[in-house]
Amino acid sequence: MFLRAGRAALSPLVRSLQPSPVAAMSTGTFVVSQPLNYRGGARVEPADASGTEKAFEPATGRVIATFTSAFKYGVKLHGALPNLLEGCRIIRDREDEIAAVECINNGKSIFEARLDIDTSWQCLEYYAGLAASMAGEHIQLPGGSFGYTRREPLGVCVGIGAWNYPFQIASWKSAPALACGNAMVFKPSPFTPVSALLLAEIYTEAGVPPGLFNVVQGGAATGQFLCQHHDVAKVSFTGSVPTGMKIMEMSAKGIKPVTLELGGKSPLIIFSDCDMNNAVKGALMANFLTQGQVCCNGTRVFVQKEILDKFTEEVVKQTQRIKIGDPLLEDTRMGPLINRPHLERVLGFVKVAKDGAHCGPSYSGGFILMFAANCRDDMTCVKEEIFGPVMSILSFDTEAEVLERANDTTFGLAAGVFTRDIQRAHRVVAELQAGTCFINNYNVSPVELPFGGYKKSGFGRENGRVTIEYYSQLKTVCVEMGDVESAF
Numbered sequence: 382m383f384l385r386a387g388r389a390a391l392s393p394l395v396r397s398l399q400p401s402p403v404a405a406m407s408t409g410t411f412v413v414s415q416p417l418n419y420r421g422g423a424r425v426e427p428a429d430a431s432g433t434e435k436a437f438e439p440a441t442g443r444v445i446a447t448f449t450s451a452f453k454y455g456v457k458l459h460g461a462l463p464n465l466l467e468g469c470r471i472i473r474d475r476e477d478e479i480a481a482v483e484c485i486n487n488g489k490s491i492f493e494a495r496l497d498i499d500t501s502w503q504c505l506e507y508y509a510g511l512a513a514s515m516a517g518e519h520i521q522l523p524g525g526s527f528g529y530t531r532r533e534p535l536g537v538c539v540g541i542g543a544w545n546y547p548f549q550i551a552s553w554k555s556a557p558a559l560a561c562g563n564a565m566v567f568k569p570s571p572f573t574p575v576s577a578l579l580l581a582e583i584y585t586e587a588g589v590p591p592g593l594f595n596v597v598q599g600g601a602a603t604g605q606f607l608c609q610h611h612d613v614a615k616v617s618f619t620g621s622v623p624t625g626m627k628i629m630e631m632s633a634k635g636i637k638p639v640t641l642e643l644g645g646k647s648p649l650i651i652f653s654d655c656d657m658n659n660a661v662k663g664a665l666m667a668n669f670l671t672q673g674q675v676c677c678n679g680t681r682v683f684v685q686k687e688i689l690d691k692f693t694e695e696v697v698k699q700t701q702r703i704k705i706g707d708p709l710l711e712d713t714r715m716g717p718l719i720n721r722p723h724l725e726r727v728l729g730f731v732k733v734a735k736d737g738a739h740c741g742p743s744y745s746g747g748f749i750l751m752f753a754a755n756c757r758d759d760m761t762c763v764k765e766e767i768f769g770p771v772m773s774i775l776s777f778d779t780e781a782e783v784l785e786r787a788n789d790t791t792f793g794l795a796a797g798v799f800t801r802d803i804q805r806a807h808r809v810v811a812e813l814q815a816g817t818c819f820i821n822n823y824n825v826s827p828v829e830l831p832f833g834g835y836k837k838s839g840f841g842r843e844n845g846r847v848t849i850e851y852y853s854q855l856k857t858v859c860v861e862m863g864d865v866e867s868a869f
């Protein structure tokens with residue numbers, strides 16, 4: 382039975398930031414006063430404002446922005462390929478400032494926010510390279526005739542984001558969309574409306590034509606409006622399964638392709654021949670990034686019986702060392718959950734888990750961290766996505782048994798295996814029903830690798846070369862070099 386929590390005294394940001402409109406940020410002081418919709422290359426108040434919403438700083442509960450939701454939208458395509466490399470350079474230059482905004486609005490630690498900004502500029506850099514190498518095929522046909530294919534943009538793509546990786550999600554969607562010659566209208570989660578605006582301004586500064594990347598603020602109604610809009614050619618969505626179903630239904634009416642990055646309840650399998658030190662670090666990476674609010678987290682940790690006690694003991698030891706508190710402090714590794722209703726939802730799972738497993742929560746304010754040992758597969762905390770810092774540990778005997786249990790879920794986003802036996806590692810991942818599998822690591826995200834799910838975790842991919850296919854359409858050109866052989 383183990384738990385650990387606490388709320389550090391909120392203290393001023395010690396890092397000094399570059400002068401900028403949002404400089405000198407420290408916990409409890411940051412306020413955004415500029416408009417949060419972005420259109421035609423500038424921050425604007427929408428003409429068709431449908432009411433205002435508030436955005437909060439999770440660490441203090443303070444309002445940091447009051448913003449206007451929008452409902453009308455028109456975007457023109459320019460057919461210009463944007464300079465993503467320059468965007469990448471600006472993000473790197475402004476990394477500290479963007480990370481601080483992300484940390485304040487989301488609650489994740491500044492340390493982690495910087496890693497997210499790294500994977501964001503890496504994504505722009507990657508697709509800047511791919512944009513120049515996009516090519517079709519040349520196919521020879523009888524009689525000297527031939528055909529070729531060309532990749533063409535889809536048009537205006539809509540990106541709808543969740544609140545857990547606000548800047549990264551906006552980057553992972555917009556970079557491939559723009560690299561393929563599309564325009565994008567991005568709607569962030571109303572909980573985290575701020576950092577997408579920084580990305581929009583960076584694109585403009587990088588010379589991206591006005592109107593190519595736009596930000597529309599709002600909740601479900603704005604999202605629905607965008608999905609149903611007749612000018613929209615594609616929707617890429619990151620969020621929950623129930624919303625994903627609605628997005629697919631709406632898109633089906635317009636025969637629009639969708640990419641769905643949805644939830645998960647991923648297995649992490651630890652065999653007794655693993656490198657224990659790495660396996661424990663892997664389990665922490667699989668569960669506690671962004672306060673556990675990560676879709677691909679390996680929340681069902683299956684540990685082979687021989688090493689269960691030792692592994693559990695080590696996980697507890699290292700979990701107790703995680704520094705919880707003010708997310709803007711350099712040594713903090715875990716901040717608050719996104720908001721109080723979400724905290725209460727997570728605690729609800731914990732309460733139910735306590736009846737069956739050896740565990741227990743401890744919290745104060747928005748901060749909590751716990752795990753449940755000796756879980757059973759039928760427990761609610763093992764079956765349902767919690768989206769919080771709650772790791773469930775289960776024991777197993779054999780490879781065949783653990784594979785069956787690992788796959789016994791309607792989700793299929795990610796999975797992991799720790800073992801020193803290379804044959805077993807590949808045999809096991811081949812059997813795992815998950816779109817993204819890790820061997821001897823977890824939750825690393827090289828942008829060169831496609832990311833996405835199986836089953837109810839969605840379809841389509843983000844990152845990697847293949848994502849070009851999700852943001853473009855293939856035109857086939859058939860060329861006759863002889864005479865027409867008419868049937869008439």
Ligand SMILES: NC(=O)C1=CN([C@@H]2O[C@H](COP(=O)(O)OP(=O)(O)OC[C@H]3O[C@@H](n4cnc5c(N)ncnc54)[C@H](O)[C@@H]3O)[C@@H](O)[C@H]2O)C=CC1
Pocket residue numbers: 541542543544545546568569570571599600601602603604605608619620621622624625627628641642643644645675676677766768794
């Ligand atoms: N697979 C992945 O990459 C990720 C999946 N998620 C999943 O997202 C969930 C948490 O994120 P939330 O923001 O709470 O999810 P959510 O589904 O409530 O909201 C996601 C986005 O959809 C918008 N939205 C809500 N209803 C809509 C509707 N009817 N039509 C159009 N748009 C609508 C929201 O305003 C928000 O921008 C978790 O279940 C998590 O697993 C989160 C991050 C990454």
Ligand SMILES: C[N+](C)(C)CCCC(=O)O
Pocket residue numbers: 545546550670674675676677824825826
């Ligand atoms: C970056 N990573 C792999 C930890 C999570 C990305 C998916 C998400 O948005 O939850």
